Amino acid sequence: VETISLARGVPAPECLPAEDLAECARAVVERDGEAVLNYGPAGGYGPLREWVAERHGVAAGRVIITNGSLQGFVFLAGALAPRGPILVEAPTYDRPLRLLDGLGAEVFALRVDEGGLEVDLLEVVLRQGLRPAFLYTIPTFQNPTGRTLDAERRRRLVQLAAHYGLLIVEDDPYGLVRFEGPVMPTLFELAGAEQVVYASSFSKTVAPGLRVGYLVLPEALVADVETAAASTYITPSLLPQATLFEYLRLGCLRPNLDRTCRLLRERRDALLAALAGELPEGRWSRPAGGYFLWLELPGGVLVADVVARASSAGVAFVPGTDFFPPGAGGENALRLAYSFASPRELAEGAVRLGAAVRGGTLRRAA
Amino acid sequence: VETISLARGVPAPECLPAEDLAECARAVVERDGEAVLNYGPAGGYGPLREWVAERHGVAAGRVIITNGSLQGFVFLAGALAPRGPILVEAPTYDRPLRLLDGLGAEVFALRVDEGGLEVDLLEVVLRQGLRPAFLYTIPTFQNPTGRTLDAERRRRLVQLAAHYGLLIVEDDPYGLVRFEGPVMPTLFELAGAEQVVYASSFSKTVAPGLRVGYLVLPEALVADVETAAASTYITPSLLPQATLFEYLRLGCLRPNLDRTCRLLRERRDALLAALAGELPEGRWSRPAGGYFLWLELPGGVLVADVVARASSAGVAFVPGTDFFPPGAGGENALRLAYSFASPRELAEGAVRLGAAVRGGTLRRAA
Numbered sequence: 127v128e129t130i131s132l133a134r135g136v137p138a139p140e141c142l143p144a145e146d147l148a149e150c151a152r153a154v155v156e157r158d159g160e161a162v163l164n165y166g167p168a169g170g171y172g173p174l175r176e177w178v179a180e181r182h183g184v185a186a187g188r189v190i191i192t193n194g195s196l197q198g199f200v201f202l203a204g205a206l207a208p209r210g211p212i213l214v215e216a217p218t219y220d221r222p223l224r225l226l227d228g229l230g231a232e233v234f235a236l237r238v239d240e241g242g243l244e245v246d247l248l249e250v251v252l253r254q255g256l257r258p259a260f261l262y263t264i265p266t267f268q269n270p271t272g273r274t275l276d277a278e279r280r281r282r283l284v285q286l287a288a289h290y291g292l293l294i295v296e297d298d299p300y301g302l303v304r305f306e307g308p309v310m311p312t313l314f315e316l317a318g319a320e321q322v323v324y325a326s327s328f329s330k331t332v333a334p335g336l337r338v339g340y341l342v343l344p345e346a347l348v349a350d351v352e353t354a355a356a357s358t359y360i361t362p363s364l365l366p367q368a369t370l371f372e373y374l375r376l377g378c379l380r381p382n383l384d385r386t387c388r389l390l391r392e393r394r395d396a397l398l399a400a401l402a403g404e405l406p407e408g409r410w411s412r413p414a415g416g417y418f419l420w421l422e423l424p425g426g427v428l429v430a431d432v433v434a435r436a437s438s439a440g441v442a443f444v445p446g447t448d449f450f451p452p453g454a455g456g457e458n459a460l461r462l463a464y465s466f467a468s469p470r471e472l473a474e475g476a477v478r479l480g481a482a483v484r485g486g487t488l489r490r491a492a
Numbered sequence: 493v494e495t496i497s498l499a500r501g502v503p504a505p506e507c508l509p510a511e512d513l514a515e516c517a518r519a520v521v522e523r524d525g526e527a528v529l530n531y532g533p534a535g536g537y538g539p540l541r542e543w544v545a546e547r548h549g550v551a552a553g554r555v556i557i558t559n560g561s562l563q564g565f566v567f568l569a570g571a572l573a574p575r576g577p578i579l580v581e582a583p584t585y586d587r588p589l590r591l592l593d594g595l596g597a598e599v600f601a602l603r604v605d606e607g608g609l610e611v612d613l614l615e616v617v618l619r620q621g622l623r624p625a626f627l628y629t630i631p632t633f634q635n636p637t638g639r640t641l642d643a644e645r646r647r648r649l650v651q652l653a654a655h656y657g658l659l660i661v662e663d664d665p666y667g668l669v670r671f672e673g674p675v676m677p678t679l680f681e682l683a684g685a686e687q688v689v690y691a692s693s694f695s696k697t698v699a700p701g702l703r704v705g706y707l708v709l710p711e712a713l714v715a716d717v718e719t720a721a722a723s724t725y726i727t728p729s730l731l732p733q734a735t736l737f738e739y740l741r742l743g744c745l746r747p748n749l750d751r752t753c754r755l756l757r758e759r760r761d762a763l764l765a766a767l768a769g770e771l772p773e774g775r776w777s778r779p780a781g782g783y784f785l786w787l788e789l790p791g792g793v794l795v796a797d798v799v800a801r802a803s804s805a806g807v808a809f810v811p812g813t814d815f816f817p818p819g820a821g822g823e824n825a826l827r828l829a830y831s832f833a834s835p836r837e838l839a840e841g842a843v844r845l846g847a848a849v850r851g852g853t854l855r856r857a858a
Contacts (some may be wrong), residue, residue, distance in 0.1 A: 134531070135776070137530065139526045142520065142525060142526065142529040144521055144526070144528075145522070145525075146518075147525070147529065148518045148521035148525065149518065149520045151514070151517035151518055151731065151735070152514045152515065153514075153519055155510055155513055155514035155517055156510065156511070156514045159508060159510025159511075159513070159514065160508065160510070161510040162507045162701050163510055163513065163699035163702065164502060164503065164505070164508060164699070164700055164701050165500070165502050165700045165701065166701060175622060193559050193703075193725050193728065193729055194725045194727070195724060195727055196723075196724065196725055197725045200723075200724050221726075228723070264564065299812070331530035334529070334530055334531045334726075334727070335528050335530050335531065335727065335731065335733060336529065336730075337559075337726075337727065337728065337729040357562075357566075357587065357590060357591060357594070358562065358566050359560045359562055359563045360587070360700075360703075361560070361561050361700075361701065361703065361730075362559065362703065362729075363702070363703040363728075364703070364727035365517065365701065365702060365729075365731055365732045365735065366701075366729050366731045366732065369562075369731065416676060451579060471525075
């Protein structure tokens with residue numbers, strides 16, 4: 127049995143606009159090869175910085191474009207971690223958790239429920255006197271839960287941030303990958319550029335192999351991050367940034383997003399429908415966008431027990447524990463990515479997962 | 493007066509094969525877009541890893557391709573610095589010096605003379621019992637001196653490394669940028685893959701804006717470096733790596749090197765000739781390849797005094813002190829890059845530099 131992977135947050139090949147990007151790469155090197163092919167600014171390809179800056183209403187100097195947004199988090203965390211403990215959501219994206227651990231940072235985790243980060247808990251710890259270096263949050267279509275911070279909590283969060291001088295690092299790679307429902311204002315839009323570091327990426331909106339992420343920074347952090355970038359790689363990879371800029375300049379982003387969201391929504395729907403049939407006793411989130419859903423196993427079932435059976439049954443996922451600091455939770459949960467597998471594979475994956483959860487042998491789909 | 497920069501090691505625009513790379517970028521995304529545009533291995537684009545591995549006679553798993561070779565040094569130094577003090581050449585490339593300083597590493601600097609690293613000094617410190625984590629060396633067309641470790645010293649260096657169990661990090665971005673004279677074996681070729689980490693890049697042989705550098709690693713270091721890469725950026729930028737692979741596959745490297753070396757040799761010759769006329773009292777290296785020469789100021793003249801006068805005269809360079817640990821030397825020396833300015837500008841730059849050194853006012857070239 128070939129394994130069906132619902133593990134990694136990787137887009138399906140048909141989401142990648144290869145033909146257009148091939149032509150954009152050629153065109154931009156022909157037109158601007160002298161800049162694209164030589165050393166350049168540590169903050170990234172000028173025209174793309176300007177495009178991002180205009181979109182977010184800031185000066186281009188506030189935008190630092192990095193080789194993927196995780197690299198930006200590495201620079202930021204390196205600069206900020208010495209200033210104090212760090213607040214994260216629980217569960218949250220596993221790679222930043224590992225990086226913070228590697229930096230020896232003291233990490234406090236705040237629970238996420240159906241409405242996103244439990245802002246009440248944040249208020250409690252701030253009122254108790256905790257002064258974190260920053261709060262790391264993914265408010266929209268969160269990785270790993272697919273949940274979105276509701277409008278009321280967004281307002282309260284930025285009020286708290288202003289009151290307590292809390293710096294928010296808003297990671298927003300999925301915000302534009304929305305299938306339905308009203309667009310929410312970002313924390314950056316609500317709180318302004320001095321209270322929020324806004325991080326995003328073109329990995330989910332155009333193509334991850336380009337490795338183009340960015341930070342919109344408060345003035346006070348620009349020099350630190352830019353110096354870290356120059357000391358690490360002198361200049362980021364300019365060819366992908368210039369190719370992407372060409373793609374944006376030609377107006378390809380919106381139609382591509384419409385196409386991608388349609389493909390992803392079909393996949394989400396296929397997975398939700400299959401789960402309802404195969405795991406009626408479980409509970410899972412119903413994301414309105416993004417790549418992931420979060421599944422809580424029926425009472426008493428531990429994900430550690432399901433992993434091995436799932437592997438034999440031919441389905442892969444990421445155990446919930448990966449998204450918490452060690453020992454802090456996730457033992458009865460798991461993350462499913464619906465971004466890569468086809469609707470048919472997603473349905474079959476749910477069948478296999480159901481069998482693995484019930485501990486039984488593989489029941490074949492029709 | 494527009495400043496003539498002899499400061500940064502940047503290739504002249506005519507060295508960059510923009511037209512060919514534009515076409516290679518298009519072709520490879522069309523052919524292999526599914527791999528190039530998605531997440532991939534942390535070690536880089538498979539076909540390029542294989543190309544590099546074959547060139548150096550190792551398995552592809554030993555090659556880690558990074559976003560520029562400095563990024564590889566960051567990973568390597570992060571993994572190795574905790575193991576002990578680090579030996580460097582003095583003078584040496586300034587960015588690794590800064591990075592090692594940032595890591596809090598204990599750094600010992602060994603002098604470089606006309607024949608390269610003074611291997612006698614290395615033997616003394618090793619015999620005295622120093623057990624460094626590694627020696628960082630640029631044996632061919634060194635940055636900043638342009639000097640090359642001679643054949644006899646190469647043999648002695650690898651013997652010492654074997655005898656004392658010394659790990660050598662051989663940084664070799666300029667080795668193929670040779671204008672004249674016999675090709676020297678690399679330390680990696682002399683000592684084998686377990687004693688030497690070999691680092692190189694396509695920045696000086698194709699185009700720096702691609703940001704494609706690589707490490708050839710001893711088996712024991714592969715996992716550490718690969719994990720650091722995945723934790724930093726998941727996957728390096730694949731589009732430039734794939735574009736470069738296409739360029740190599742089509743056999744463009746050798747003709748481009750011939751062309752680039754011709755352009756650079758003209759520039760070196762123009763600078764050497766002009767210096768002989770303008771600064772007869774100074775001493776400088778006569779590099780047989782690479783981007784840089786090292787100039788020792790006439791007796792008593794300090795580079796700190798020359799910098800301000802040179803700036804007024806309209807010529808820029810990097811002071812020698814930047815290439816030493818703080819206080820360890822370079823006060824009467826400077827680095828000149830002949831890679832970017834045209835032969836005519838190089839000649840004029842030498843005139844201005846001569847005036848600045850003599851402390852006089854600007855004497856205009858004919």
